[in-house]
Amino acid sequence: MFTIHPEQKNSDISIECHAPIKDRRLVTDSGGTNTRYVIETQIVWDNQHHAEMTLTNRDSMCFGCL
DSSP states (O other): OEEEOOSTTOTTOOEEEOOOOOEEEEEEETTEEEEEEEEEEEEEESEEEEEEEEEOOOTTOOTTOO
């Protein structure tokens, strides 16, 4: 289970999501390296595709901050 906040800058709205954990992977980004859970989800764009996504907490990120 993981929770998403679909509206930026609004943590009052959250959606509980469920997906089986497919893997755990080491991911390097600008903040360093950490281990993230990997899930597989279905994406529909023209036709259906499966995509792997890593999960991370982005609450401390400041996208669009002034």
